[in-house]
Structures are given as C-alpha cells and as structure tokens.
Amino acid sequence: MMKEIRTEDAVGHILCHDITQIIKDKKKGVLFKKGHIVREEDIPALLSVGKEHLFVWEKKEGILHENEGAGILYKICAGENMHGTDVSEGKIELIADCPGLLKIRRDALNAVNGLGEMMIASRHGDFPVKKGDKIAGTRIIPLVIEKEKMDRAVEAAGEEPIFSVLPFRQKKVGIVTTGSEVKKGLIKDTFTPVLREKLSEYPTEIIGQTLPGDDREQITSDILRFAEEGAGLIIASGGMSVDPDDRTPGAIRDTGAEIITYGAPVLPGAMLLIAYLNMNGRNIPVLGLPGCVMYAKRTVFDLILPRIMADDPIRREEIALLGEGGLCLNCSVCTFPDCGFGK
Secondary structure, eight states: OEEEEEGGGOTTOEESSOEEEEETTTEEEEEEOTTOBOOGGGHHHHHHTTOSEEEEEOOOTTEEEHHHHHHHHHHHHOOTTEEEOOOBTTEEEEEESSSEEEEEOHHHHHHHHTTSSEEEEEOOSSSEEOTTOEEEEEEESSSEEEHHHHHHHHHHHOSSOSEEEEEOOOEEEEEEEEOHHHHTTSSOOOHHHHHHHHHTTSSEEEEEEEEEETOHHHHHHHHHHHHHTTOSEEEEESOOSSSTTOOHHHHHHHTTOEEEEEOOSOBSOTTOEEEEEEETTEEEEEEEEOTHHHHOSSOHHHHHHHHHHTTOOOOHHHHHGGGTTOBOOOOSSOOTTSSSTTO
16 A cells, blocks of 8 residues: 655655656766665655655555565575576576576466466576576566465465576487498498587587498497497487388387387477487487488477486477477578577
8 A cells, every 4th residue: 555654754665656866967867766665774865855755655464575576486486506686676587507408397387477466487498508597587566465476376386496407417429320321431421520519519428439331230239339338328310211221210129218209290300219228227318310410400409409418308298299389490590599499
C-alpha cells in the first residue's frame, strides 16, 4: 500500500518512484531509483533536492520487496558451477563458473514462469557455456510481492535447482574410419581432420585411428580394443547409410553396446547412431557418424558432442525432440550456436 510520509521518517521504507537530482549546467539524473530502501544516510541527500515528503510502500507482514523476491528466485535456480550477481532493481543474473554443458529442468522453469508476477529468462539448455557466460536472469515483476506467491514458486520448482553446469571431462578418443575406399587409398580420408578439429574444442586426446575397411568383424574388434585401451569415446566414421555394404551399424551392435538410436530428426545428420558400451563398469559412448559430418559446417554431431563430453546420458526420447529446430538452414555466414539450429 502506498502512503506519503515525512522524509525524516522514511528510513526502512521502499520508494514508490524515482527521485531526480538536477544540478544546473552539470547534471540531471536519478538520485534514487524506484524500489530503493531508504537508509539513514540518504535523508540529507533527499532533503537537498527538496523532498520533504516521500511516497513509499508501507511494509506489511507477508509482503516482500522485489530484491527479497529475486533472492528467492536465485536460490531455486542456482545449481552447481555458477554464481549470482549482486541484486539490482529486483534482478539477479546467474554466471557460469567454468566451461561446461548447461542443463535446465524445463518443467520446473515453465512451472515457475507460469505463476505470474515473476520471471526467469535463460539461454538454451544442452549447449556449451564458457566461464563467465551469462546463464539466466531472474526478477520479480512488481515492486513488492506476497510471500505466499514466492512460497508457491519454491514448491513449483521442486527440490533440485533449475539450472546446473556440468563440467566437460577429459576423454581419450578412438576413431574407427570405415570404408574400403579409404583403406585402399582410393580416396583421401577427409573425415578424420574434421573430427580432430571439432574434438580440439574440448579436453580430448585421440589415442588412435584404425582403417578396417568394410570388414564388419574388424570394425567390431577395433571398437572393443579402443574400449579396452581406456577410450572414453569411440567414433566410427562413415558406412552409416542403408546400403547393403555399409556395415558400421551392425558392427557397433555386435559389440554388445546398447543402441540408443539409429536415426535422428536432424538435417544434416539423419543417419546418426548413438550407443553405450558397458565395459569394466564404464559406460562408453560409441557414435556412428554419417558422411555429412565431413562436408557440412554444422551437423547433429555438434548438437550431441557437448553432452557426450559432459557425461550427460542421452535418452532416445530426447533425440526425438530435436526435430523442431533440427533443420540447418546452411546460411552463407554460419553463426552457430547463435542461431535456431538444435533449439
């Protein structure tokens, strides 16, 4: 409730409007902003600009200032590897503390935003962030808000934080380059240089590359050998189409790995295969990459690699959700990830 009081009596009260200061030929600006909580040391400054009375919010039991509400939103948002900025005008931003994969509990985010009078805006989840990147911003819409509404926000968000950053893990990588034409030297291996470039963006060490041709048993054997040598990621490149002589999917299946998906609603990248090979208690991702990764600027590989590198298990139903945003527009100037691809 708004009321008018003497400036000398305003300590602890919340301003309902901006207080402007004008100094002739020098300055015109806001001395105190709407929402400012008046302090004892503010009184002389307020009186100096002719404010003998102020319109303030009357503090009531069960009513929270916007800064208090923002603090509650921050607590339900902030997970591992991030920190908050100082509260300003009822807003707190979340900042990443390390490179990693941003994870968002989307149901919780939508539930809180659906309550009204409060908001959480974020960047897209399941994409990489760098140290210092802004993750999200939170604020209360009105100047004051009922504590009961903030209690409902806490309940809607659940016990886990809405946001978390999963750090990228150091991984040894084995590459199995299929295709008899590559093995025989009939064509140049243009796949591996692309893989090396993309893997170099993450903490990886390529421990070897094999050329099994189209020998299904050899492809299987090479994958298993890399797993035994400690690889944390194994990539089989090529041989992913439905042609009878493309053996890679069957060879991956023969390792005993669990196939999460063979196919993804993404262009380029529809023939992607994702599997997990359990060996000695380790769940090792095995990827079958289609040929488009060789020549297309961005593909499905760019969408799943960050998750693989953060040890974020990929589920079949999540791949199905990539359809909306799964069409790369092949822009003349690529701005990925600052575009709609994968979002």
